[in-house]
Structure formats: C-alpha cells, structure tokens
Amino acid sequence: MEAVRITLEQIIEELGLELVTAGDGAVRSIGGGYASDLLSFVMSHARAGDVWVTLQAHDNVVAVAGLIGLAAVIITEGQRPTAGMIARAEQEGVVLLATAKTTFTVVAELAALGLSGGADGRGS
Amino acid sequence: MSGRPRPVLADLHVHTVLSPCAEVEMIPPLIVRRAARLGLGLIAVTDHNAALNAAALIAAAEETGLRVLPGLELQTREEVHLLCLFGALESCLAWQKEVFGRLPALANREEHFGPQYVVDATGDWLRTEERLLAVSAEIALDEAIDRVHALGGLAIPAHVDRPAFSLLANLGLIPAGLAADALEVTGRFRPETGLKQWPGLQGWPLVVGGDAHRLSEMQSRTLLKIAEPTLEELRLALRGEEGRKVSVDWGNTD
Numbered sequence: 001m002e003a004v005r006i007t008l009e010q011i012i013e014e015l016g017l018e019l020v021t022a023g024d025g026a027v028r029s030i031g032g033g034y035a036s037d038l039l040s041f042v043m044s045h046a047r048a049g050d051v052w053v054t055l056q057a058h059d060n061v062v063a064v065a066g067l068i069g070l071a072a073v074i075i076t077e078g079q080r081p082t083a084g085m086i087a088r089a090e091q092e093g094v095v096l097l098a099t100a101k102t103t104f105t106v107v108a109e110l111a112a113l114g115l116s117g118g119a120d121g122r123g124s
Numbered sequence: 125m126s127g128r129p130r131p132v133l134a135d136l137h138v139h140t141v142l143s144p145c146a147e148v149e150m151i152p153p154l155i156v157r158r159a160a161r162l163g164l165g166l167i168a169v170t171d172h173n174a175a176l177n178a179a180a181l182i183a184a185a186e187e188t189g190l191r192v193l194p195g196l197e198l199q200t201r202e203e204v205h206l207l208c209l210f211g212a213l214e215s216c217l218a219w220q221k222e223v224f225g226r227l228p229a230l231a232n233r234e235e236h237f238g239p240q241y242v243v244d245a246t247g248d249w250l251r252t253e254e255r256l257l258a259v260s261a262e263i264a265l266d267e268a269i270d271r272v273h274a275l276g277g278l279a280i281p282a283h284v285d286r287p288a289f290s291l292l293a294n295l296g297l298i299p300a301g302l303a304a305d306a307l308e309v310t311g312r313f314r315p316e317t318g319l320k321q322w323p324g325l326q327g328w329p330l331v332v333g334g335d336a337h338r339l340s341e342m343q344s345r346t347l348l349k350i351a352e353p354t355l356e357e358l359r360l361a362l363r364g365e366e367g368r369k370v371s372v373d374w375g376n377t378d
Binding site: 044 | 145201202203228230233235236237258259260287288
C-alpha cells in the first residue's frame, strides 16, 4: 500500500484543531497515530513521529511526548492544558493541539485522512 | 506508654528532591523547618515509587517535635497514585523492593522528567537515582493495598479529587470493596461541593495532603486526635477507634 504523506498543518486544517503552542511545529510530517489515556502505555507503545490523541492535559503528557519525540499531542473533549503545561511544551518543542471533539471522533478523522496506527498489538 | 489522645496536625503526603518534579528546596532540614512553622506533629515522606530519602528525613526530624512516617507514593498499573505509609523503615524498604521489581527497566531522562536526588539528613547530595520513577509499577490497585497491609502499612489513594493520576479520574468511581484505609483530597476540595460531585466519598475518612513538591504546598488541615504520632495511632484515628479521631479544617485559607 502506498504511504500517504500527511503534515501537521493538514491535520490542523482538516480536523479544525486549535494550535495551543507557539512556533512553527505545524509543518512537520506525521509518522502515524496512537491513542491512549494511560501514559505508561504511550511511553512503551507510541513511536517517534506519531500524533498522540488523549484527553489527559497535565505536565507529564509533555514529558512523555518529548521523551518519545512525538509529532504532536491532540488533547480532546475540551480539556485545557494549563499555562504551565503550554510553557513547558514550548520549551521542549512539543506541539499541543486542542479540540472539543471526542478521542473516537478525532481518531476516525485521522484514519479517514490516511493516518495509520501501525501493526495490531504493537509492542506486546 | 501512650497517654491521652491529643491534637496533632498532619500532612501525610510530602515529596523530597527524589521526586523528579519536586523543587530543590525539598530537602530534609527545610521540610522539617517548614513543618515546625505549620505546627505539624506528623508528616509522611512519599516520593514517587521510592523511599530512598525516608531515612534522611526521619533523621533530620530527630530531636524535634516532628515525627516522620516512611512511605512512598505508588503509581499503580491503572495510573492511580496510592500513598503507602509504614511504621518502620524496614517495612517501607521491603515494599520499595517489591515496587522496584515491578517498575519497567527504564532509565530516568532528567531533561524530560527532572532529576532524582538521594540526599542525607542535612540535604547534601549523595547520588542521583537512575531508574525512572515517574512511571507506573506493574501492580494493580487492589493487589497493592493488600501487599501494603500485609507489610503492616496503611494505603491511602492520593488526591482523589484531582483530574489525573487519581482513583476517581482514572477508575471513574470508588470500587466496591476497596480496602483502603482513608482517601486523600487536595487543599482545594470542599465537602459542600465535593461530596455532591462524588457521593461515593460519603462515609470515608478523608485527609488533606499537600502533595507538596515545594515547601509552600505543605498542608496543616488534617487534625488527628492521637496519643502519639505513630502509624498505629494514625490507624486507630482513621478507624475512629479508642477515642482516636481524624478531622479536617475545611476553611478557605490556601
């Protein structure tokens, strides 16, 4: 199957996401997607370049995203990152996006754009 | 032997510089001094998944009016934070050993999570802990509570009113048959709103912990009526037995 090149800019545009962090992160290209609210699973299963979909909005989200080198974090269900979290994300070069949509809807829309979650049961 | 029950202020949730997210001011002598200023008679040292600074804090409080319970704040596989408190350092270190055996074999990355310092009673640096502590141990909440009890400790789910890493946020409810000894709420919790939002909290002994990652976050709202500042007296107070009691000052001072 032909790999689809998708940029963060496209995702923000197509899904109508709010870019919370300052900077030009919006041009990076995305490797794949991962969705979970348990940070320990993200830490062991997400891959560099993934966009991570979660409703968690606290400082450790930034730490995990920075550690793995995720392309962006989409924070769902109207959860708002704190000012401290945003500052930390900008410092670490982590792109934060926000939306009122549910995680289910966001994942469905990302899949419709051609983004893949990779092989089933990854890392297990 | 133990005398008559008297009022003792307590904060059962204090971090030190071992916790990667704690400020560098969280060293034993400064914690002891702050506790004295707050009039605290009992605190518990509860770093994330480890108790490597417990002995230092206990030593720093010797010959002061403050007693320090050794403990740790476990992060369970459900990402629920659980205060595990012990009467004796050896029991606490036995629990730490079990926890270390269930942590993923990952190294801490200071640039992302922050540094993890092991210090002595004066706060001097001894070494930097290299295993990643800001992570879940592979232990379920129920099993953790059972193991802590088997080691003679108390198990108190932490900051249950917080939107992350908490019993109510991560499990959505207080599981039926939860064997915890009390529930901790944050300084922002107010019973008039909180008990409406989470009716499941009714009937539980509540304590307010500072979850202090900096000195100014330590709390002095939990009032114990106990004969001595010990784990056994705390246990009686949480059960409301033998004239021992726990109450919380829900005033609006932060």
